[in-house]
Amino acid sequence: METEEKISGATDHSKTRKRKYSLCDISPKKKKKNNLTTNELKEEVCKPAQPNLHKKKKNRKEMSTDDLTNEACALENHETPREKKKKMKRELLNEELINNECKSEEEESKNKFERSSMLAEETLISGLEQNLDESHKKERCKNKKKDNSCSSAENGSQFDHDVSTKNLKRKKKEKQLCEDNLTGSNDNINEADLLFESNLCSGDKSDADKMEPVISTKFKSLKPLVSSQTMKAIQSLGFKNMTEVQMKAIPLLLEGRDLRATAKTGSGKTLAFLIPALERLVRLNFKPSHGTGVLILTPTRELALQTHSVLQELMSHYPPLTCGVVMGGTDRIQEILMLARGCTILVGTPGRVLSHIKKTRRLSLARLVCFIMDEVDQILDSPFREAMMDILLRLPKERQTLMFSATKTPRSNSLAKEALKADFEELDLTGKKDALTVDHLQQYRIIVQGKKAQAERSRVFRQFCGAAAAALLCTDIAARGWDVPAVDWILQFDPPDDPGEYLHRVGRTARGAQQGAALLLLREHELAFVPLLMDTRINITRMVMMDMKKAAQLQHKLEEVVEGVEYLKVLARKAFRGCVVAYSKLKRKDVYNIYELDVRKVAQSLGMSHPPVMYLPIEYKRAKARQQQRAIEEGLWPEDVNA
């Protein structure tokens, strides 16, 4: 057996030698010109002559690269004028082949480039040319010059070849980087690695090539910037493309920058701050024992619950990190227990958060990494303002601070100066000329002769969210931040106080990629609200009033029902009072003038044939209305009067 093996081994070696020999001896018959590399061609050109090649009778067109090169070398030793001519022709052919070779290399590199570009699109690759060592380039050029055969090539072809080689190298590097990223090697990523990667991705601005960081709208393009945990969390959401605010805010926030972002309602702001907040905790290897790392304030309980539920969905990918929600009207003891167990990300309304900061020792914010104020304009306009300012004073100075909202107000301008670092980033995606609402929201207004409905406190949020089909009567408590799935229509029976309020109300529909429509009911004397909307880049189309005969029939039936039931009569009187008083409190006195309100029609809209006799505390408001009217005329309203 052993002998056999030895014998067979010997045979194999001889075969190998034979193969080696045949590879060295480039046979014109066996090798096709396209298989030869430029260097092989050059070597062949410089080889000693092989006289027997002269004898080969071949059509010139059929001659291989080797034929030509060998013949060329042979002719170098035995030149006649005719042969010289022939040699020149052959040399020309040779050059053409070399050029072709270069071109094919270039094509190949082009293909590779296209392939890697596709990957690069997903990995934010840019500015890699800086990594090409200049000395290597020079060396290559020197080698080229030394090479006689190549010196005959035109400068253009030489340049092309250099470029193609350079491209090949660059693409190789790009591909390598893409592959590194795809392998998910950043499982145990640290801040330094990420900084390195993000530097790579953003490119060296001092380099001649100055390539801007390219970020695609695809969530996948975040791969080089975030950990595999975050990528998995993102994938679990099922969204492929980022919205504009996500695309622009996430990379900035991953760098640890403070940010004030203003983006349209329903544009995906929640994920724009949750994703980087989570990723920063991962990078810092944050543990539940470290206390609370991220604090998110929201103006309403419903928004707090909603943000918490999005968080819960994401957090399943970040064990052992935890999240919790605290808000007024809920069981404090349960909240304290939750905080005692450890809560890495805390969502809450300002009042309850402040109360816990003051009284609950187990809430530790000493290692707070990120403080987020969502719907900050609403917080500032609410009684929560004081609480939020108090919270701000109690937080560690070294933190990242974010302000997110759909609108900007003078109050939030001054808060930004107070709460954010001096070099904070400002992201205003409402557009200077664009409409303030998303394009796929259709908006209508309708003019009615009387009040059509009474306002009611909001129904149970979750119950409404879970319903297959439902109509929710609500006040402005539901105007901001609520993300109720698939709301088709927003009908505004009570007018919004100002365009900002209108914007938030209609923002409850047409969220994400969904369609939606909004209808605003206005009385005749309230038409001044339409130009106000237009001035705020909110485009609204007039809708023709429905059949008035039907409306009259409905009115008659409504009055019959209310008059017949004592309980309903009491409710109707209460509603009347509420409507009139609320109307008198609207800020835009130039549009909503209480003295122009037809109270008889308000009563009719509530099922009463005439207005009830009752005391309405609006007399005091007359003086205030006059004061505001003066302020409007002097151009001081709303800021100065409200401040």
Ligand SMILES: Nc1ncnc2c1ncn2[C@@H]1O[C@H](COP(=O)(O)OP(=O)(O)OP(=O)(O)O)[C@@H](O)[C@H]1O
């Ligand atoms: N990249 C995305 N692609 C598609 N839908 C998205 C994307 N990101 C978020 N959404 C969805 O869009 C809807 C609105 O998102 P979100 O609540 O974050 O908006 P918002 O900008 O905070 O709105 P608002 O200012 O009204 O609070 C949500 O239903 C959310 O799931």
